[in-house]
Amino acid sequence: MGFPHLPHPRETQVISKYFGDAEARTLDGWKKRGGYKALEKALGMQPADIVNIVKESGLRGRGGAGFPTGLKWSFMKPGDGKPHYLCCNADESEPGTFKDRECMRWTPHALVEGCAIGAYAIGAETAYIYIRGEFTEPLYWMEQAVQEAYKAGIIGKNAMGSGKRVDVHVHKGAGAYICGEETALMNSLEGRRGNPRIKPPFPAVSGVFGMPTTINNVETLIASAPILLNGADWYKKMCLSNPKSTGTKLFSVCGNVQRPGTYEVQMGFPFKEFLYDLCGGPLHGRKFKAVIPGGVSVPIQTMEEAEATLMDYEGFVAQGSMLGSGGVIVIDDAQPMVTVIARIARFFAHESCAQCTQCREGTAWTTKILERIRDGEGTVEDLDTLLDIAEQMTGKTICVLSDSCAVPVVSGIKKFRNEFEALIQGRRFHPVAAAVA
């Protein structure tokens, strides 16, 4: 029921099919399972045709933004005389998200294949897989897979005997959430501090090493292989709700739930059944209180909202949140919301790259104020101050880390205001405080 549990019959396993299958990690095992057939097919096609199939399939970026992948690939102009680069964003650091980790530790060759397909499609000879430094096990398996693929001639200067050059390199990060932001990742890859860059220029014009670059999430690249093999229509049909969201999506589930793990369902799957049936519902004697459905950067959902949600890009927006990275954090009635939100703010304060004032100061002040409310030291004005700071932090910075910190604060105060007020009032009627007054 989602790795590490047995698969649930209502899952649709395309990407997660071989999670837990140690043999799939090796080149031989991967080939036995149909691996590298998609790459072989791709190398015999025109890059533009690959881009069109991916466009037609409706595949959208699985890292968080949901940008149409085929369209992104089509921004790379062939024959412009410049070297092109593909970056695979494997810096998965969004709290609540651990799907790419499973992809890399169980099916590393799927990612090598996806990178090679992507690189060829955008006219790049080199793909870099940027993996966060903490992922020692995925790093190990990815390096093994890349080495095996080089030795077998699958990648390299004559990829699968096609005469085309496709290099894939693993690059290890060194601990920075912000390097999951695409332009920060490129800076980091170049050997700089991981500060996000001002856009434009967009990566397709001037990306890593100043050259046209496409950057895709692990899951997105892996999905390109079955799409090429089975066709755009096959992928498009996997859709239970809005036709703008197609295919399957990995959801990593964590927090106060019976069966945390990585689940793969078709876009549009009912969230209520997902939480209670697939994930097994709340822990014994507890009740769900809230859900953060796409990593801590998306708005918190109440259970009413969550239970009415259909799990796709549009479905989460319709119910006051976003699909984000698919990192579902389930919070039950034993957790004080202020504590949860204060911890999220602390995360962002720690991870701010400190380039922009609004973010550097805003994340720190937000944390301080939330922690004093949590500790019963808050005042009534604090809530307005928090909302004011959040407004100043939104839409005013180079990247969206600042906005991401504001999001759980604003949605938390809006949807769980009573918990904030109870803590603040506890202070007001505190016997010691009353005696001093």
Added chain:
Amino acid sequence: MNPPELVGGLESPDYASHDSAGHAPYAPVFTGEVKRELDELVKRYPQKMAALLPALWIVQRERGWVPEEGMVEVAEQLELTPAYVKGVVTFYTMYHQHPVGKYFIQVCTTSPCGICGAEDVVKAFLRHTNTGELGVTSPDGKFTVIEVECLGACGFATPIMINEKFIESVTPDRVPDILAELA
């Protein structure tokens, strides 16, 4: 009236002094086999500077941390200035800028693990390692415990890392056994 006391001091930590305080003199890392390893890495990128993060990882692998002499060496290898290299080192949390215990223990306490009891795991490590405090190395030089932001294994709360080793689903009662295995 006395001037207000400065909290924290203005001097930056003198990392070089760690060496005079009992550490062996710095021996160059990039010689022989390791130098060849770096040369191979540089070939992967169109610019030499891109090998900076990998080069720093090598220094940390060989020396256990990244001393200033190591930064100078990396700068020479990649034709950068030592100040530039230090600027990059200080941005990333995983490069140790001073020596740490033989076992560097990182416990994830970010929200998803936080709501599953990560704080208690931290407390258990602090107690059983005799470090008592986050970031402090135990008197025997064996352990340093820190809290880390999201290790990306939220479904296996609480994940920890001991040096390069990743351990999932750690609970406070597993801590003594985990530590016993290290000894």
